[in-house]
Amino acid sequence: MPAVNTSAAAPRTEIYPDKDTAVRTVAERLLAVLVDEIHTYGVAHAALTGGGAGIAVLEQLRQLAGTPGVEKPDWTKVHFWWGDERLLPTEDGERNAQQAADALTDALVSEHGMPTENLHPMPSSEDAASPQVGAEMYAEHLAAFAEADGRCGLALPRFAVILLGVGPDGHIASLFPGKESLEVTGRTTVGEEDSPKPPPPRVSLTFDAIHTAERVWMVVTGEDKAEAAGLAFREETAVEQIPAKNARGTAETIWHLDRPAAAQL
Numbered sequence: 001m002p003a004v005n006t007s008a009a010a011p012r013t014e015i016y017p018d019k020d021t022a023v024r025t026v027a028e029r030l031l032a033v034l035v036d037e038i039h040t041y042g043v044a045h046a047a048l049t050g051g052g053a054g055i056a057v058l059e060q061l062r063q064l065a066g067t068p069g070v071e072k073p074d075w076t077k078v079h080f081w082w083g084d085e086r087l088l089p090t091e092d093g094e095r096n097a098q099q100a101a102d103a104l105t106d107a108l109v110s111e112h113g114m115p116t117e118n119l120h121p122m123p124s125s126e127d128a129a130s131p132q133v134g135a136e137m138y139a140e141h142l143a144a145f146a147e148a149d150g151r152c153g154l155a156l157p158r159f160a161v162i163l164l165g166v167g168p169d170g171h172i173a174s175l176f177p178g179k180e181s182l183e184v185t186g187r188t189t190v191g192e193e194d195s196p197k198p199p200p201p202r203v204s205l206t207f208d209a210i211h212t213a214e215r216v217w218m219v220v221t222g223e224d225k226a227e228a229a230g231l232a233f234r235e236e237t238a239v240e241q242i243p244a245k246n247a248r249g250t251a252e253t254i255w256h257l258d259r260p261a262a263a264q265l
């Protein structure tokens with residue numbers, strides 16, 4: 001049974017009056033973290049998410065990137081990764097990376113000088129024959145950008161932020177309730193053959209990988225998320241039931257919620 005990582009930062013909530021305010025605030029704070037991270041480390045790695053609120057954050061980031069007077073990171077030093085992905089053809093509109101391209105990353109490349117090499121989408125069905133193969137490929141790619149000393153013995157970059165959506169069933173990334181993927185330890189990625197949310201074949205970061213991030217931010221909006229959010233904050237809820245309960249960063253774990261999503265906290 002997977003247990004909550006109690007050595008990581010305990011989760012706290014930030015509640016906004018509506019979805020627009022939530023996603024705008026998260027986008028502004030992400031921009032500020034990227035700026036600081038580059039100032040301190042010379043490079044910034046962040047993992048993006050799909051989902052309704054996750055993609056809305058990226059749309060906001062695109063607006064901010066084009067707004068005069070807003071402090072922006074040097075986009076040549078920002079690397080974007082993904083927390084999970086559907087094993088579908090590269091340009092399939094259901095892929096998180098394709099939705100991110102439409103919302104943000106195409107514009108960063110064409111208008112703001114971000115090198116395409118700084119985008120690290122998970123493998124597609126054109127790259128990998130199965131979720132397991134895709135997971136191994138992504139683990140190798142993460143390892144190629146690993147910090148010299150590693151984090152918790154895992155080979156992956158230093159993530160300033162991992163952004164996560166939360167499904168109405170309590171899933172994060174492609175870690176779904178009751179699945180074997182929740183038990184995987186000592187690895188950065190996992191393949192999921194049979195996601196209950198279509199399409200079934202997916203690749204995901206593991207809990208261990210998520211736990212290495214400095215900050216883990218959930219972006220949760222809408223009343224259909226209220227039950228999962230409420231359960232995640234109850235002592236008696238098992239990680240197996242609500243995987244989002246075990247989403248934690250080393251320094252900061254924040255649930256950014258709009259009021260409807262926060263209704264059962």
Ligand SMILES: O=C1O[C@H](COP(=O)(O)O)[C@@H](O)[C@H](O)[C@H]1O
Nearest residue numbers: 049050051052053164165166167
């Ligand atoms: O399947 C997925 O779902 C979650 C949440 O999506 P939402 O539309 O219910 O907000 C998302 O965070 C994850 O990346 C995605 O692959």
